Amino acid sequence: MNLDDCRRLDAEDPLAALRGKFILPEGVIYLDGNSLGVLPKAAPARIAEVVSHEWGEGLIRSWNSARWIDLPQRLGDKLARLIGAAPGEVVCTDGTSVNLYKVLFAALTQMKDSGRKVVLSERSNFPTDLYIAESLCRERGFVLKLIDDPAGLPAALNGELAVLMLTHVNYRTGAMHDMKALTAAAHAAGALAIWDLAHSAGAVPVALNDCEADFAIGCGYKYLNGGPGAPAFVWVHARHASRFEQPLSGWFGHAAPFEFSPHYRPAPGIARYLCGTQPIISLSALECGIDTVLAAEAHDAGRGSMAALRAKSLALTDAFIALVEERCPGRFTLVTPRAHAQRGSQVCLALADNGPGAYAIVQALIARGVIGxxxxGDSQMPDILRFGFTPLYLGFEDVWRSVDHLVQVLEGEEWKRPEFNQKLAVT
Amino acid sequence: MNLDDCRRLDAEDPLAALRGKFILPEGVIYLDGNSLGVLPKAAPARIAEVVSHEWGEGLIRSWNSARWIDLPQRLGDKLARLIGAAPGEVVCTDGTSVNLYKVLFAALTQMKDSGRKVVLSERSNFPTDLYIAESLCRERGFVLKLIDDPAGLPAALNGELAVLMLTHVNYRTGAMHDMKALTAAAHAAGALAIWDLAHSAGAVPVALNDCEADFAIGCGYKYLNGGPGAPAFVWVHARHASRFEQPLSGWFGHAAPFEFSPHYRPAPGIARYLCGTQPIISLSALECGIDTVLAAEAHDAGRGSMAALRAKSLALTDAFIALVEERCPGRFTLVTPRAHAQRGSQVCLALADNGPGAYAIVQALIARGVIGxxxxGDSQMPDILRFGFTPLYLGFEDVWRSVDHLVQVLEGEEWKRPEFNQKLAVT
Structure with missing residues (x-):
């Protein structure tokens, strides 16, 4: 594959025009949309309208006139289309960690008299999920068990299991679990399944209801392009939605918040997963981000939600893998699974000798405008170079140029320069 | 007091120029800053810069280059000056309800082996505080006791008390507790004291360290002018700050989040009260709001933090009370305490006959641009008309005109029009 092939693929790409929905800095190839998505072109004007018109002019009246009051639900209904959920099943609110606390608490409450004591996850799950689970397990008398190799998951779904808590697409490796099979196996073992969709929503097809999952949460600032620290989301299967009072029982989850009753009466359905007053400016930014992903729906052509984005995502990551292997032979190990069914929308590489340099190579690429x-790593996992591929705003020429920069960084030993070896506070 | 007197007071007001720091809609007298503060003039440009420059251009790099990573602490340090706290003791993060959950959990953990089982609050406390306490008490084996008359508080501080949980200024009545005396009494009784500063921060002087309070939380979108659903804040006395792992143990509260360790190790001090990734756009808006309050510091002239704002606030509420009593004789009961030491920065009225009409009078005033x-009410509390007085952007002529509109609404029985008697979703 050469540059001309890549340009031809871009010319034939039915999603190419979607790049116009974003503001991308000049000279940047952005391969970090799995960490913080790009600014939607619609967002600055929409945010300015919310700030100057809805807040500045409407003031308190905007809770009614601008319909601030049900913004978490309206956004949830939009997002539902991307994750195989139904309208009324999702709210956009709080952060991913806080939402995980709510649903894991609810799941543990349901399992508290089951005699089952194990919450199972992966050691390489995103740490905040493990920290929240560690806290709740200690508090509520459960045991958090972490496995190192996902291949061992099925065997660990046994009679001791209370809750299987997994991130659908692994943040480090880009490996994707089979949500349907694992949920079914967890249910067959008598347990509940919680899915973190932080690296899935807007990135890969998700079918929560089809998979019969129990609870799901996810992130608004990655593939949903909602802005730094955007509100997250929470979904609960209809069979659980009205069964629990989640512990963060703030007034926005009350059945009638403006009755100002001193006693909590949970709202029916997913609204009870709201806690306090909702962040209107952030939610409005998130709506612009969700809309960028929904803009691809027109190309799905009956193949199901996210079909067009998924096809392009796989083509981009296939191309990246092929070009790295062709042009940097022997230098890297592919950490992300090669099989499409097991791959999210990112590609992770480790140095073949697992020696030093991964950090500095990434810094040298960033200095060239290729942002991954x-x-x-640690004793069990190598250091990795992580590249996210967001099909909404990336093309095949971007892939070709990224690998070309990588080749140059390696060939000239550019990455050994001292400035690329200084550790930053946030990596 | 007549209109000329009010104009003279405005001409002599050293804080009058601060109104220029806000964008107020034409024709509006805004008496609802205790519910949602006004838009600071600096906010639209600052938010636009964060959105277009820091997010749009800087992308993921802004966690380092724009110092997003310690924004909750930097804002906390600014806010600390307004609530009698020290630098490093406050973070701006999450919502008020979520933050209350963290600190009440921490307080109950500290008291769990004390044999004390009572969490004491007021029935008229803001409901979300009661809902959070109800949830945590049930979960953790405590009993939430609510008293109807705050005069009964001292007698209820006894050997059964674990935690006294109060809102410093009552959201319904505008009555302010003596934080120092009640904290001392709670401590003398062997209990901890949690203060909700939702209607205090930026509204009245607060001296957390001087009062030896244990925990405090508060709201960013009222007197701090942080925007709809702005992040809230949390303060913990230095003697408690590093003692607890709060349950919402997300990765931003980890001692080294970018080590991505699978095990939680809390950050030293207040940073452990952070949970997930922080909402950068909302926090940036909040900073503009906090800055508007800090702009009054130049007028404090050694009298202590908030002295100038407090003096004007009392003068405004005094004037409002006097004018209502003079011009609407016998129509209203004053719900807010007349004594300065017991008054927050709002005035609440009930109809003298407690008959219907309070809602419609407020709606008729709003239609005239006077927004309260x-x-x-309920069986124990009357319906109230609530008017917040924010000395940053209100003057004495505003007070005069508000009362004049109130007189007209009453005299013409304007409030009986059907359109003012239709209930809105949010009141």
């Missing part, structure tokens, strides 16, 4: 990121 | 709000 680095995740440190 | 209504809070429904």
């Amino acid at each position: 990121d680095y995740r440190a | 709000d209504y809070r429904a």
Whole structure:
């Protein structure tokens, strides 16, 4: 594959025009949309309208006139289309960690008299999920069990299991679980399944209801392009939605918040997963981001939600893998699964000798405008170079140029320069 | 007091120029800053810069280059000056309800082996505080006791008390507790004291360290002018700050989040009260709001933080009370305490006959551009008309005109029009 092939693929790409929905800095190839999505072109004007018109002019009246009051639900209904959920099943609110606390608490409450004591996850799950689970397990008398190799998951779904808590697409490796099979196996073992969709929503097809999942949460600032620290989302299967009072029982989850009753009475359905007053400016930014993903729906052509984006995502990551292997032979190990069914929308590489340099190579690429990121390894996992591919705003020429920059960084030993070896606070 | 007197007071007001720091809609007298503060003039440009420059151009790099990573602490340090706290003791993060959950959990953990089982609050406390306490008490084996008359508080501080949880200024009545005396009494009784500063921060002087309070939380979108659903804040006395792992143990509260360790190790001090990735756009808006309050510091002249704002606030509420009593004789009961030491920065009225009409009078005033709000009563509390006085952007002529509109609404029985008696979703 050469540059001309890539340009031809871009010319034939039915989604190419979607790049126009974003503001991308000049000279940047952005391969970090799995960490923070790009600014939607509609967002600055929409945010300015919310700030100057809805807040500035409407003031308190905007809770009614601008319909601030049900914004979490309206956004949830839009997002539902991307994750195989139904209208009324999703709210956009709080952060991913806080939402995980709500649903894991609810799941543990349901399992508290089951005699089952194990919450199962992966050691390489995103740490905040493990920290929240660690806290709740300690508090509520459960045991958090972490497995190192996802191949061992099916065997661990046994009679001790209370809750299987997984991130659908692994943040480090880009490996994607089979949500349907694992949920079915967890249910067959008598347990509940919680899915973190942080690297899935807007990135890969998700079918929560079809998979019969129990609870799901996810992130608004990655593939949903909602802005730094955007509100997250929470979904609960209809069979659970009205069964629990989640512990963060703030007034926005009350059945009638403006009755100002001193006693909590949970709202029916997903609204009870709201806690306090909702962040209107952030939610409005998130809506612009969700809309960019929904803009691809027109190309799905009956193949199901996210079909067009998924096809392009796989083509982009296939091309990246092929070009790295062709042009940097022997230098890297592919950490992300090669099989499409097991791959999210990112490609992670480790140095073949697992020696030093992964961090500095990423910094040298960033200095060239190719923005990926680095995740440190430990005794069980190598250091990785992580590249996210967002089909909404990336093309095949971007892939070709990224690999070309990588080749140059390696050939000239550019990455050994001291400035690329200084550690930043945030990696 | 007549209109000329009010104009003279405005001409002599050293804080009058601060009104220029806000964008107020034409024709509006805004008496609802205790519910949602006004848009700071600096906010639209600052938010646009964060959106278009820091997010749009800087992308993921802004966590380092724009110092997003310690924004909750930097804002906390600014806010600390307004609430009698020290630098490093406050973070701006999450919502008020979520933050209350963190600190009440921490307080209950500290008291779990004390044999004390009572969490004491007021029935008229803001409902979300009661809902959070109800949830945590049920979960953790405590009993939430609510008293109807705050005069009964001292007698209820006894050997059964674990935690005294109060809102410093009552959202319904505008009555202000003596934080120092009640904290000392709670401590003398062997209990901890949690203060909700939702209607205090930026509204009245607060001296958390001087009062030896244990925990405090508060709201960013009222007197701090942080925007709809702005992040809230949390303060913990230095003697408690590093003692607890709060349950919402997300990765931003980890001692080294970018080590991506699978095990939680809390950050030293207040940073452990952070949970997930922080909402950068909302926090940036909040900073503009906090800055508007800090702009009054130049007028404090050694009298202590908030002295100038407090003096004007009391003068405004005094004037409002006097004018209502003079011009609407016998129509209203004053719900807010007359004594300065017991008054926050709002005035609440009930109809003298406690008959219907409070809601409609508020709606008729809003239609005239005088924006206050209504809070429904119950068997123990009357319906109230609630008027917040924010000395940053209100003057004495505003007070005169508000009362004049109130007189007209009453005299013409304007409030009986059907359109003012239709209930809105949000009151």
